[in-house]
Amino acid sequence: MARHNPTPPRPKGASQSRTQWRDQLESWQAHHSTCAIESLIRLTRSPLQSLLTWLVVAIATALPATLYVALQNVQSLGYNWQDSSQISVFINRQAAGQAIEKWRVELANQPGIEQVVYISPDQALAEFREYSGLGEVLNDLEENPLPPVLLVQPDASASQGEVLEQLLQELNAHALSEEAKLDMMWVKRLQQLIDLASRGVFFLAALLVLGLLLVIGNTIRLAIENRRDEIVVVKLVGGTDAYVRRPFLYTGLWYGLGGGVIALILLALGLTWLSVPVAKLASLYHSEFRLQGLNFYTSIQLVLLAGLVGLAGAWLAVGRHLRAIKPE
Amino acid sequence: MIRFSGVSKRYATGQDALSRVDFHIDRGEMVFLTGHSGAGKSTLMKLIMLMERPTSGQVVVGGRNTERIRAKQIAHYRRDIGVVFQNHQLLFDRSVFDNIALPLQVAGFQNADIGRRVRAALDKVGLLHKERHNPITLSGGEQQRVGIARAVVNKPALVLADEPTGNLDPELSAEIMNLFRQFNELGMTLVIATHDIDLIERMNRRVLHLEQGRVVSGGGL
Numbered sequence: 001m002a003r004h005n006p007t008p009p010r011p012k013g014a015s016q017s018r019t020q021w022r023d024q025l026e027s028w029q030a031h032h033s034t035c036a037i038e039s040l041i042r043l044t045r046s047p048l049q050s051l052l053t054w055l056v057v058a059i060a061t062a063l064p065a066t067l068y069v070a071l072q073n074v075q076s077l078g079y080n081w082q083d084s085s086q087i088s089v090f091i092n093r094q095a096a097g098q099a100i101e102k103w104r105v106e107l108a109n110q111p112g113i114e115q116v117v118y119i120s121p122d123q124a125l126a127e128f129r130e131y132s133g134l135g136e137v138l139n140d141l142e143e144n145p146l147p148p149v150l151l152v153q154p155d156a157s158a159s160q161g162e163v164l165e166q167l168l169q170e171l172n173a174h175a176l177s178e179e180a181k182l183d184m185m186w187v188k189r190l191q192q193l194i195d196l197a198s199r200g201v202f203f204l205a206a207l208l209v210l211g212l213l214l215v216i217g218n219t220i221r222l223a224i225e226n227r228r229d230e231i232v233v234v235k236l237v238g239g240t241d242a243y244v245r246r247p248f249l250y251t252g253l254w255y256g257l258g259g260g261v262i263a264l265i266l267l268a269l270g271l272t273w274l275s276v277p278v279a280k281l282a283s284l285y286h287s288e289f290r291l292q293g294l295n296f297y298t299s300i301q302l303v304l305l306a307g308l309v310g311l312a313g314a315w316l317a318v319g320r321h322l323r324a325i326k327p328e
Numbered sequence: 329m330i331r332f333s334g335v336s337k338r339y340a341t342g343q344d345a346l347s348r349v350d351f352h353i354d355r356g357e358m359v360f361l362t363g364h365s366g367a368g369k370s371t372l373m374k375l376i377m378l379m380e381r382p383t384s385g386q387v388v389v390g391g392r393n394t395e396r397i398r399a400k401q402i403a404h405y406r407r408d409i410g411v412v413f414q415n416h417q418l419l420f421d422r423s424v425f426d427n428i429a430l431p432l433q434v435a436g437f438q439n440a441d442i443g444r445r446v447r448a449a450l451d452k453v454g455l456l457h458k459e460r461h462n463p464i465t466l467s468g469g470e471q472q473r474v475g476i477a478r479a480v481v482n483k484p485a486l487v488l489a490d491e492p493t494g495n496l497d498p499e500l501s502a503e504i505m506n507l508f509r510q511f512n513e514l515g516m517t518l519v520i521a522t523h524d525i526d527l528i529e530r531m532n533r534r535v536l537h538l539e540q541g542r543v544v545s546g547g548g549l
Contacts, residue, residue: 027436233417236377237431237478238407240400327379 031246039250050255053219057259060212061306062266064205065294069267071201073292075194085164089150089171089180103176104150112163114155121146147178209309216255216313220248224321236327248318249311256310260303268293329355329486329517330376335385337371344541345371348385351536351547353519355485358512359546360528361521363538369521372538373488376519377409378402390485407435410479414491416471418463424450424474425459431482449477453507469500473507480511487511489520493527501527
């Protein structure tokens with residue numbers, strides 16, 4: 001339709017058309033930043049309701065994130081032993097020291113074996129005394145109950161599968177050996193457990209994301225209802241669907257991002273709270289293990305992911321409910 | 329400016345709001361639309377605004393066949409039409425200025441431009457001193473003038489007004505009509521639905537009279 005006094009002037013040439021196009025782009029950007037800021041201000045205007053939504057998002061985000069962090073830690077705990085397939089051979093206590101040394105050298109020269117370390121009963125007892133905290137009590141022992149041990153470290157070619165099994169059998173069958181045990185067995189079981197738990201965490205996270213979509217969707221639906229009059233007027237004066245949608249999408253984004261940030265804070269608080277007892281526990285086991293939180297990039301990813309879920313929830317609600325609002 | 333050819337509108341309820349309506353309104357005309365409630369005035373307005381689509385017939389506005397305007401283009405189409413409502417549809421969560429600025433913001437005008445145009449519109453309706461007020465603090469007549477300022481701020485070629493004086497006393501109604509006449513003198517095409525017969529007689533303009541969904545006089549064809 002022509003205007004009787006067309007303003008802004010109708011494009012008459014390429015240069016004018018470009019100016020108008022740039023104006024449009026600028027105003028589009030301006031509307032984005034206005035929407036972003038206004039929707040944030042709007043959230044702070046009903047602080048209680050916003051805080052509740054943020055907390056819901058935060059808890060739903062922090063839950064799988066906590067489990068993820070826990071798994072990461074257990075995994076790093078297990079990782080130190082993962083490629084160690086060390087075998088402990090407990091030696092018959094009657095065995096002579098010379099015979100043991102002879103076998104040790106034999107083993108050390110055997111192909112497929114990297115290193116063999118001998119731990120005498122005295123050494124073992126000293127170590128045990130140091131780390132168990134039973135120092136005085138151990139003095140009362142009449143004789144050393146600990147057997148001599150050979151720690152056998154297979155090399156990469158023999159550290160798994162049938163070769164390892166065969167080596168284990170050989171060691172078990174040797175006359176000097178009382179029992180040969182693979183230290184790594186529990187690491188393998190741990191690995192399996194972690195794999196299982198990872199799937200559990202993933203499933204839980206998926207469920208919680210679904211819940212979040214519904215929570216944010218419902219919150220946005222209420223926001224849309226509250227602004228029904230405004231939406232009707234904007235549609236009547238020529239607001240496009242994208243224009244009407246924009247503030248609500250930003251609201252969803254803020255809910256998600258805010259919740260993600262609070263989730264990070266909750267996680268950090270939890271880790272701080274646990275880190276001292278964990279460090280104490282680790283020192284009992286003579287371990288340098290320390291709790292690891294999320295690193296910078298994972299933290300950013302978590303917040304962005306929460307924001308994305310918020311945006312998606314808003315999109316769902318907006319898609320469903322804005323269409324239903326028509327000027328009457 | 330507006331041409332209806334054989335336009336009928338039947339609602340899903342089975343009610344025939346318009347049946348075979350033909351009329352033509354020229355550019356720059358000021359036309360009154362009258363008839364009892366239920367005669368089809370609102371439906372006619374909605375068809376022009378593309379809030380409804382005709383069941384049959386053709387609606388041409390500003391040379392455009394509205395049949396060919398797709399849903400996505402409706403928003404842009406509406407930017408060239410100003411609308412005034414009986415209940416003025418002002419938003420009470422923002423100032424008079426922001427209410428009037430809405431059509432300009434929606435159309436993507438620059439802020440400096442918006443300020444200039446809004447003040448020009450406010451000046452025309454005589455409310456320049458109230459731009460910072462909340463519309464809820466204004467009288468009924470003032471609120472309607474804000475509504476009119478919002479309808480004309482974008483300088484549309486066509487302005488539709490649905491019972492713009494419905495809630496106002498005769499003196500204020502006359503004031504509003506004077507405003508409309510001024511805009512018409514500037515070249516705007518105006519279609520005003522009303523059943524205020526006294527007012528129409530004083531204005532001495534073409535009257536399109538609807539009865540039971542038909543144009544009974546003033547069709548201009």
